[in-house]
Amino acid sequence: MKNLKKIILLLITVLSIVSCTYEDYDDSISKNLITVDSELYELITDVASDPETDEDTISCIQVIYPINIFTYDSNNIEIANTFIIGNEVFRDFLDTLPSTNSISISYPIAATLTDGSSIDITTNEQLKESIDNCIEEELELIRYCQSLLDECVWEVGYSNTNIVI
Numbered sequence: 001m002k003n004l005k006k007i008i009l010l011l012i013t014v015l016s017i018v019s020c021t022y023e024d025y026d027d028s029i030s031k032n033l034i035t036v037d038s039e040l041y042e043l044i045t046d047v048a049s050d051p052e053t054d055e056d057t058i059s060c061i062q063v064i065y066p067i068n069i070f071t072y073d074s075n076n077i078e079i080a081n082t083f084i085i086g087n088e089v090f091r092d093f094l095d096t097l098p099s100t101n102s103i104s105i106s107y108p109i110a111a112t113l114t115d116g117s118s119i120d121i122t123t124n125e126q127l128k129e130s131i132d133n134c135i136e137e138e139l140e141l142i143r144y145c146q147s148l149l150d151e152c153v154w155e156v157g158y159s160n161t162n163i164v165i
Contacts, residue, residue: 032124033072033102040124041094041103043131048090060114060134068106069093076102114138 034041049057067090071080079101084090097103108122113134121127 032104032107033076034104034124035102036097036099040128043128045091045094047131048087048094050087050091058131058135060138061131062112063087063090064110064112064118065090067109070104070106071097072102072104074100 034044043058046058047061047063065087066083066085069082069084070078071082073079082093084093105124105127108120109127111119111121111130113119114137119130121130
């Protein structure tokens with residue numbers, strides 16, 4: 001009976017060691033890399049921009065800080081881990097990255113939309129989709145306002161018949 005317990009214990013130990021798989025950490029992170037020359041990087045930069053100094057600012061979505069950003073070199077090797085505490089710091093960080101570097105955002109991050117609703121973002125795809133949706137909503141509002149201006153133009157006429165001299 002004691003031998004059976006030892007055999008079962010040995011079998012469980014061997015199975016637990018064999019069943020553990022090795023997941024390469026670098027491979028899982030590299031799927032979430034955002035290169036400096038990518039469209040998503042540009043969108044993130046526009047979200048972090050100051051509306052008073054940059055006309056390309058995307059202001060319909062506000063990131064809730066702090067967030068954590070990993071920086072990678074051209075060989076996808078992590079070279080820095082930066083804790084971002086605000087838009088100004090984020091903008092300065094993004095502006096100083098060399099074009100050969102990439103970043104990875106530590107998800108989840110939270111954001112607030114113009115209407116006051118909060119969203120949780122867990123992937124690069126969700127981040128891009130959220131920014132794209134917010135831009136589209138802003139463009140719809142601009143188109144609507146433009147059409148109101150076009151339709152509601154007052155016409156002021158001039159008449160010579162009621163002139164008193």
